[in-house]
Amino acid sequence: MDSGSASQAKVSSLTAYRAFLNSGLIVFAASTVVNAGGFVFHAIASRRLGVEDYGALYALISLATMAAVPISLFSPVIVKYAAEFRALHDDGHVRGLVALVMRVFGLLGVLYVAAGFVFAPSIGQFLHVSPWEVPLIGLVAAVIVVSLALRGIGTGIQSYGAYAGSLCMEGVGKVAILFAFAFTGLTIGRGVAAFSCGLLAGLLAMAIPLMARYRGVQTLPIHLDYRRMLATAGGAAALTLTMAVMGFADVVIVKHFFDPTSAGLYSAASLAGKIMLYFVAFVPTVLIPQATHRFAQGQRTRETLWAGVAFIVVVSAVGIAAYRFWGMLLLHLLVGRAFDAAAPFLPGYACAMALLALTNALASYGIATHRLRFATPLIVATMATLGSIAVFHPALSVVVAELVIGNAAMAFLVGAALAWQGRDSWVRSR
DSSP: OHHHHHHHHHHHHHHHHHHHHHHHHHHHHHHHHHHHOOOOOOOOHHHHHHHHHHHHHHHHHHHHHHHHHHHHHHHHHHHHHHHHHHHOOHHHHHHHHHHHHHHHHHHHHHHHHHHHTHHHHHHHHTTTTTTGGGGHHHHOOOOOHHHHHHHHHHHTTOOHHHHHHHHHHHHHHHHHHHHHHTOOOOOOHHHHHHHHOOOOOOOHHHHHHHHHTTTTOOOOOOOOOHHHHHHHHHHHHHHHHHHHHHHHHHHHHHHHOOOOOHHHHHHHHHHHHHHHHHHTTTTTHHHHHHHHHHHHTTOOOHHHHHHHHHHHHHHHHHHHHHHHHHHHHHHHHHHHHGHHHHGHHHHHHHHHHHHHHHHHHHHHHHHHHTOTTTHHHHHHHHHHHHHHHOOOSSHHHHHHHHHHHHHHHHHHHHHHHHHHHHHHHHHHOO
């Protein structure tokens, strides 16, 4: 490489690192606000409603979140399209994408609300809640799917200010409305209403800037490459399945095989350890649009990946050390002193979650650059990890160790698949 090319590559790397850092700080701050809002929401609701009613509220919110998961698989596809249009300075197609998303996901939202009414009696009986509260869950799911789609456009065009505003409005909005209800008599229905109003505030905070930005732009129709879109959705589905299963299935397995006390201690360790995952969960939000943007322009994308990986590694190293020295204090803040015996498991569990975050970032990069061969080894490693925990579990410490080893294997296999596919692409281009 001559000096000019080396200098140009160095400038490109610095630009990628700076862009990731600047955008990452904005998204990280907004993610902190929305996560804190969620914690405060549940803290108020649990204290005002009591054990039984809060359990019903949490079940309804969880049902709405799970109902929205299948639609959320298309969020990376939306991000990729928006990022590619932005890279080409094609505002007309971005406007067309906004219109398409509003039509398609708006219709899906109406179907969610209708399903809430249709299945209200059966869902109410299953969850032991009043049937009239169930349609509100349809509304929550509807707002979630439309919000995810619009936020996908926002991050794709790298409008991180609007994206951050949307997250902050959601976090603050649901707490503010719940706080008002808490003084006028909080019920399960009002709790769901407060949650949905917060989501709606976040939706509007994303929709209004997008509409304003492209108001005067001519709408151009979107011609979808369905084969490519489904391939991307398949990669996203593999990643979503892994994140969901590796985040919660181990708790279910432990609950089945261990005594109630051990299962309770493991649940406390899981709750505290997942903070490590949530702390760096924003990285793909920045990584996917920036890597897609550079990929669409024919630029090198690895610098964006290295920036995300470096952030995860540094933060994780500091976080794991914090769990080692202050894990007991964290347990006391989250669940009280009755779970002190879970403290020894925290560093290992945090390490497992850090590796899971690394897998998430690597796979997200694969989605952004259309390197999707990681999907099969990712699913195989996920199932193998859970299978090993189910078959061999002599102690909680062994379960945590299996979780660490399994997540390390997943990160390695995904990274190897990306490197192999990247090498093939390089050889074909020669």
